[in-house]
Amino acid sequence: MKLTGSEIVIECLKEQGVDTIFGYPGGTILNIYDALYKHSNEIHHILTSHEQGAAHAADGYARATGKVGVCMATSGPGATNLVTGIATAYMDSVPLVAITANVAVSLLGKDSFQEIDIAGVTMPITKHNFIVKDVNLLADTIRRAFTIAKTGRPGPVLVDIAKDVTANEAEYERKIPKQIERSADRIKEGDIEMAVQMICKSKKPFIFIGGGAVISEANEELVKFAHKVDAPVTDSLMGKGAFPGTDLLYTGMLGMHGTKTSNFGVTACDLLITIGARFSDRVVGNAKKFAKNAKILQIDVDPAEINKNVMTDASIIGDVKVVLEKLNRKIGQLCHKEWIEEINDLKKKHPLSYEEEQLTGPYIIEELYKITNGDAIITTEVGQHQMWAAQYYKYTKPRTLITSGGLGTMGYGLGACIGAKLACPKKIVVNIAGDGCFRMNMNEIATAVRYQVPIIQIVINNHVLGMVRQWQNLFYGGRYSNTILNDKVDFVKLAEAMGAEGIRVTKKEEVAPAIERAIALQRPVVLDCEIHCDDKVFPMVPAGAAIEEAFDATDLKKD
The missing domain is CATH 3.40.50.970 (Thiamin diphosphate (ThDP)-binding fold, Pyr/PP domains)
Structure with missing residues (x-):
């Protein structure tokens, strides 16, 4: 059936199961908002006070659910007001699709009213972005945007649509989205075996968890792994909740404002098992002195993170949940009683504390x-x-x-x-x-x-x-x-x-x-x-x- 570009946008969002959008209307995106009006019983639109608020709200929606968050804005300042929110999602690997409208194709590149090259602006802070100038390409572009946003290491994708494309008509046929498979094609059996050997030889292992473990929803596998290895566990700010903060093996956050137990323990360990973390400077501090007594095993879905900030001794590239499932099948119950006692002594000696006489x-x-x-x-x-x-x-x-x-x-x-x-x-x-x-x-x-x-x-x-x-x-x-x-x-x-x-x-x-x-x-x-x-x-x-x-x-x- 033939639909306008605006109607195609809405139908594609419905294909993806989108039930909530955050945005702010304006001149170039009016056609899309008009189409959205007709589907207000299917897609709930939240009019924020500012476009940046819309991007952050879509980001929060995505982080809370694991689904792709969606925000929309008009051209020019509407689009640029999304930039900080898009960059925030990019840095923290949040699946987000930002839809903007631009001036008509005939006006692009002519400094038209409220024209901005938002694709050029956001190129460094998106997984991918698109400028749609042909209505016949619109549906597949939106579908690709959602696939890219949630595949592998998630991230934001921008789709910028020329205004005349939102008005032009094209054939539309509904498609059911394909199930996204967990990234496992890069997992090598040799890397798994190497990791098992390193873990079994270690006398003082320490597990460091990052945001990738949250994204992968590997919390159950993590708890099983930590207790099998019998190792203390620390996390980054982004890794919180992947491993229970109430577990006896947990030592608190690592890094600039991490606990002394975690910072001293990682410095003393002989193996640092890093799971879904990118060794941010706020965690590592002086990279030359970081975990100086340890071999480092890094598990991450993104090969670009291996040896980027800290040199590793071994690595496994793949979805954290899948990798931990494989390791849990190969590792028997280990015991590091003396090491755990050493860490527990650090906990007793260096608890978190604050001024208790006044409101803090x-x-x-x-x-x-x-x-x-x-x-x-x-x-x-x-x-x-x-x-x-x-x-x-x-x-x-x-x-x-x-x-x-x-x-x-x-x-x-x-x-x-x-x-x-x-x-x-x-x-x-x-x-x-x-x-x-x-x-x-x-x-x-x-x-x-x-x-x-x-x-x-x-x-x-x-x-x-x-x-x-x-x-x-x-x-x-x-x-x-x-x-x-x-x-x-x-x-x-x-x-x-x-x-x-x-x-x-x-x-x-x-x-x-x-x-x-x-x-x-x-x-x-x-x-x-x-x-x-x-x-x-x-x-x-x-x-x-x-x-x-x-x-x-x-x-x-x-x-």
């Missing part, structure tokens, strides 16, 4: 964990609050911490929170923000109110740009250049002005009742929690230092 970020996170029984989806912005959310909330399931790891996008969390709540309406979904981050996209509270999405926004408000101030305090002689937010913005009144509930928290005893009330209200709520401006995230590794040089407040007092 860690206390708020711990209270949130207790009240939700660890069964909420936590989204975050970027900064001190993000690290506290990683350190003090125990994640036991994948896809329960949604945060910008690779790009470190301030303003990410609120949009992602809305996307995650719409994807998982029965879950409690909470965004943790600092006041600096919250200001960037706080207009999305209006979006949550418009659609009555009952999210909880916790603002850990220290009236400064906390993480930058921490660095200025420790390494820049206390020169607080442009990090003090000493204005009179009232987040409670602001929340109320946008139609949400606002609750102020200034004392420890107010935290639990405020969180409980926010959950009970079942509407958008903003908690403005005021803490001291000089609360810090510890432990900490200075930039460029070895992870074994981690220090905390106790070490500073000794100095």
Whole structure:
């Protein structure tokens, strides 16, 4: 049957099982929005306050479900406003399809009104992108975009469609998407055997988990593997939830704000089994001194990550879940009693700690964990609050911490929170923000109110740009250049002005009742929690230092 390009876009989205889209209309994309209007009972469109919010919401939706998130925007500034969200998804391997419309084919390249080469702009931050100038190619292009976004290592794909293509007609025939197979064609039996030998010979193995384990949904295989190997387990920020934070083998996060147990343990181990992690500089610190006593075995779906940041002694390329299934069949029960005791001694000697006399970020996170029984989806912005959310909330399931790891996008969390709540309406979904981050996209509270999405926004408000101030305090002689937010913005009144509930928290005893009330209200709520401006995230590794040089407040007092 013959359909317009706009109708083909909608039919292809329905083919892919898309039920929610986040976006903002404009001139060049009007035809698509007109077609969407006719299918509003099949595809729910969320009009965000800003296109960046739409990209982050689609990203949060994707991370919470494993499905492909979809966002849409018009040409020019509409399209460029998606760029930060697309880059965020690219850095964290999130399956996303961004659909933009552009000026008509005859106007391309002529500096037409609201024309931008968005494909050129996003080329470095997408797995692939397309410019569609022929309506006959439109359906297959959209299908390819979804396949690319979710195949192998996931990522964002952009489809830019000329306006006349959305109006022109072409034959359309519905197609059922092919099932995406897990990447296993590069897994070599020799690599598996080498890994088994290394693991069985090791006296002090340590397992390091990254975001690839979450994406692969290999949590059950990971638990089995860790207990078979009898090895301590650490994770990156992106790997949280792939291995239960309540398991006795778990040692906490690794890297710049990782636990001393993890940092010292990885430095002392003789084999580091790295699963779905890319050895980010925030994890590795000084690469020349990283895991200096260990052989390194890396398991990753992306061959480009092998020997990119840290040289390995062996590797297996393939989907993490498939690789672990193979290893679990070949490895018998191992025992490393003395090594586990050594790690447990480190846990006792170096627990996480914070100032208990006053209201602090860690206390708020711990209270949130207790009240939700660890069964909420936590989204975050970027900064001190993000690290506290990683350190003090125990994640036991994948896809329960949604945060910008690779790009470190301030303003990410609120949009992602809305996307995650719409994807998982029965879950409690909470965004943790600092006041600096919250200001960037706080207009999305209006979006949550418009659609009555009952999210909880916790603002850990220290009236400064906390993480930058921490660095200025420790390494820049206390020169607080442009990090003090000493204005009179009232987040409670602001929340109320946008139609949400606002609750102020200034004392420890107010935290639990405020969180409980926010959950009970079942509407958008903003908690403005005021803490001291000089609360810090510890432990900490200075930039460029070895992870074994981690220090905390106790070490500073000794100095």
